[in-house]
Amino acid sequence: FRVDDPTAPLAPRFCARVNTTGTIQLxxxxxxGDPETGVRGYQYSVQINGAxxxxxxxxxxxxxxxxxxxxxxxxxxxxxxxxxxxxxVQLRTVNGHDRVSTPIGSGVAVHDVTPPSTPxxxxxxxxxxxxxxxxxxxxxxxxPQSTVQRIEFAIGSREGADDVKxxxxxxxxxxxxTTYRAYHAVPGARVASLTDRxxxxxxxxxxxxxxxxxxxxxxxxxx
Numbered sequence: 001f002r003v004d005d006p007t008a009p010l011a012p013r014f015c016a017r018v019n020t021t022g023t024i025q026l027x028x029x030x031x032x033g034d035p036e037t038g039v040r041g042y043q044y045s046v047q048i049n050g051a052x053x054x055x056x057x058x059x060x061x062x063x064x065x066x067x068x069x070x071x072x073x074x075x076x077x078x079x080x081x082x083x084x085x086x087x088x089v090q091l092r093t094v095n096g097h098d099r100v101s102t103p104i105g106s107g108v109a110v111h112d113v114t115p116p117s118t119p120x121x122x123x124x125x126x127x128x129x130x131x132x133x134x135x136x137x138x139x140x141x142x143x144p145q146s147t148v149q150r151i152e153f154a155i156g157s158r159e160g161a162d163d164v165k166x167x168x169x170x171x172x173x174x175x176x177x178t179t180y181r182a183y184h185a186v187p188g189a190r191v192a193s194l195t196d197r198x199x200x201x202x203x204x205x206x207x208x209x210x211x212x213x214x215x216x217x218x219x220x221x222x223x
Contacts, residue, residue, distance in 0.1 A: 037096025
């Protein structure tokens with residue numbers, strides 16, 4: 001017998017990224033669903049720089065099987081995104097009666113193989129009780145393709161190290177900001193144990209493709 005299924009299935013939740021070769025990769029957060037007739041698979045369409053380069057297939061044809069989507073990652077073969085290309089992927093679910101869900105988009109992903117410029121800045125140190133307060137501030141780097149997504153900093157006992165403060169994002173900075181400022185308290189005993197009482201600060205930017213910039217380096221000496 002045939003199960004009555006008058007409702008459309010639910011769409012999946014996912015994001016898209018472009019790897020360094022220009023291949024589109026989907027990262028699946030939540031699969032689509034259909035409690036009546038189940039999910040047969042998924043269809044996709046692709047837009048690059050606003051133009052559709054791959055439309056949804058007709059009818060109930062399947063582009064991506066449920067087993068592939070269940071792995072959490074799916075590669076879209078046959079499409080190469082040019083350097084600087086801006087990509088949007090839409091997915092929809094196909095159920096057991098070949099009904100499709102409302103399409104859902106990935107948001108924009110950019111093929112970016114170049115890192116952002118190196119941020120500029122400076123640092124200072126001030127005594128606060130038994131601790132030292134390090135302030136790091138400067139101007140954000142530039143990335144015209146996938147934009148700067150975060151500013152990261154680290155503090156070490158020698159140049160390039162992060163043994164005092166491991167690499168982490170500047171919490172007060174939001175994408176689009178033109179300046180940054182970070183703070184970190186270091187125990188006075190820790191500073192006293194360092195060679196020449198010197199702390200080494202590193203700052204870098206990370207773009208939307210996950211590429212880090214060069215590292216800006218500063219040093220401060222405890223009073």
